[in-house]
Amino acid sequence: MKQRVEIVKKILDSNDQLAEQNRKKLDEYQVFAINVMASPGAGKTTFIVQTIKNLPEGLRLAVIEGDTAPVTIDADKITAAGMTAVQINTGGECHLDANMVGLALDQLDLDETDFLLIENVGNLICPASFKLGNHANILISSIPEGDDKPYKYPNIYRNLDVLIINKIDLLPYLDFRMDYFREGIEMLNPGLKTFAVSSKTGEGFQDWIEWLIAKVRTTQA
Amino acid sequence: MHELAVTESLLAIVIQFAEENKASKVTDITLSIGALSSIVDDSVQFYWNHVSKDTIAEEAKLHFNRIPAKLRCLDCETEFILEDELVPCPNCDSIHLNIIAGEEFQIDFIEILKTEDNEHETTS
Numbered sequence: 523m524k525q526r527v528e529i530v531k532k533i534l535d536s537n538d539q540l541a542e543q544n545r546k547k548l549d550e551y552q553v554f555a556i557n558v559m560a561s562p563g564a565g566k567t568t569f570i571v572q573t574i575k576n577l578p579e580g581l582r583l584a585v586i587e588g589d590t591a592p593v594t595i596d597a598d599k600i601t602a603a604g605m606t607a608v609q610i611n612t613g614g615e616c617h618l619d620a621n622m623v624g625l626a627l628d629q630l631d632l633d634e635t636d637f638l639l640i641e642n643v644g645n646l647i648c649p650a651s652f653k654l655g656n657h658a659n660i661l662i663s664s665i666p667e668g669d670d671k672p673y674k675y676p677n678i679y680r681n682l683d684v685l686i687i688n689k690i691d692l693l694p695y696l697d698f699r700m701d702y703f704r705e706g707i708e709m710l711n712p713g714l715k716t717f718a719v720s721s722k723t724g725e726g727f728q729d730w731i732e733w734l735i736a737k738v739r740t741t742q743a
Numbered sequence: 744m745h746e747l748a749v750t751e752s753l754l755a756i757v758i759q760f761a762e763e764n765k766a767s768k769v770t771d772i773t774l775s776i777g778a779l780s781s782i783v784d785d786s787v788q789f790y791w792n793h794v795s796k797d798t799i800a801e802e803a804k805l806h807f808n809r810i811p812a813k814l815r816c817l818d819c820e821t822e823f824i825l826e827d828e829l830v831p832c833p834n835c836d837s838i839h840l841n842i843i844a845g846e847e848f849q850i851d852f853i854e855i856l857k858t859e860d861n862e863h864e865t866t867s
Contacts, residue, residue, distance in 0.1 A: 523856075524770060524771075524854045524855070524856060525764070525766075525854065525855050525856070525857060526852050526853075526854050527760055527761075527764050527766075527852060527853050527854070527855055528851075528852045529756065529760055529850045529851065529852055529853060530849060530850070530851055530852070531756055531849060531850055532848060532849045533749060533752050533753050533756065533774070533848055533849060533850055534749070534752055534848070535752075535756070536752060536755060536756075537752065615745070615748065616745050617745050617748075619748065647745075647781050648745040648781075650781070651745060651749075651780070651781065651848075652745070652748075672829070673828055673829050674828075676779070676829050677779060677781055680842070705838055706829065708838050708839075709829055709831065709838040709839075709840055710829070712839060
C-alpha cells in the first residue's frame with residue numbers, strides 16, 4: 523500500500539542553509555557583502571572598477587567573480603585595479619549558489635577585507651532564486667536594456683536593497699522612459715534605494731560610495 | 744533556466760525523506776510551484792527523468808500544484824490575480840501592491856512503498 527509522507531519543505535532549503543553559514547562567517551569577520559546582479563552587458567565589471575577608483579584610501583575590497591566559462595577577463599580587470607579577486611567558474615550554470623560562494627570565501631583573506639562584492643552570473647532570472655549569504659542585493663540595470671525590464675523580470679527587482687541605473691550618459695540617445703521604468707520599480711519594491719550613474723564617466727558615484735561606506739562602517743561598528 | 748540545480752535539490756530531499764521512512768520506492772511527488780517562482784514544470788520533469796535514474800525515486804510521478812500570483816492593493820485592499828504582465832490595481836490604479844501568493848516553491852508530500860509492500864507485490 524502506498525504511504526503518504528508529508529514534507530512541506532522549500533526545495534532550495536539546503537542552499538538556504540549553506541547561505542546561512544556564509545552569512546555567519548562574513549559576520550564573524552565583519553565583512554559587508556553585496557551580491558551584484560545584472561543582465562550580460564549591463565556593466566557589472568565596469569561598475570565595480572569605477573567603484574574601486576572612487577573608494578577612499580584604506581578601504582579594502584575583495585571581489586568574487588562568477589563566470590559561466592573559465593575566462594578570467596573580469597577577474598583580471600579587478601586585479602589590475604588593485605584589489606583581490608577570486609574567480610568562480612560555474613561550469614555553464616546560470617547563477618551562483620551558496621556552495622560556490624562558500625568555496626570562494628575559503629580562498630579569501632577575510633581578516634584583510636572590509637567589504638566583498640560578489641559579481642553574479644549575468645542573468646535576470648536565475649540569480650534571484652539562490653541566496654548566497656550576502657547582506658545586500660544590488661541590481662545594475664542599464665539604460666540600453668530598455669525601460670520595460672521591471673515588467674518583464676519582476677522577480678529580480680523584488681528582493682533588492684539597491685538599484686543602480688547605469689549608463690545614464692546614454693539617455694540623450696535612447697528612448698528610455700524613466701518615469702515608466704521607475705513606476706515599475708515602485709510597484710515591485712516601494713521606496714527602493716536607487717543610484718543613477720555612469721560607470722564610464724563616474725557620474726553619480728559619490729552618493730553610491732557614501733551609501734557603501736556607511737554600510738561598511740555599520741558592519742564594523 | 745536553473746531547473747537542473749533545482750531538480751537535483753528536489754531529488755536530495757525526496758531521497759532523504761524516503762530513506763528516513765524506510766521506503767523501497769517513491770511513486771509520487773507533489774510540489775507547489777507559484778507562478779512567480781520562475782520554475783517551468785515541463786523542464787523540471789525533463790531533468791527529473793535523468794537525475795532520478797537508478798535511485799529509489801526513479802520513475803516517480805511528479806504532480807505540480809500551480810499557485811497563481813495573487814496581489815493585494817495597499818491602498819484599497821482589492822485582491823487580484825496577476826495574469827501575466829505586472830499591472831496596477833484594477834480597482835484604483837494604485838501601484839502600491841503586496842504579493843500575497845505565487846512565490847511558493849516547495850515539496851508538499853511524497854508517496855512511497857515500504858519494503859514489505861514491495862516484497863508482497865513482487866511475490867504475489
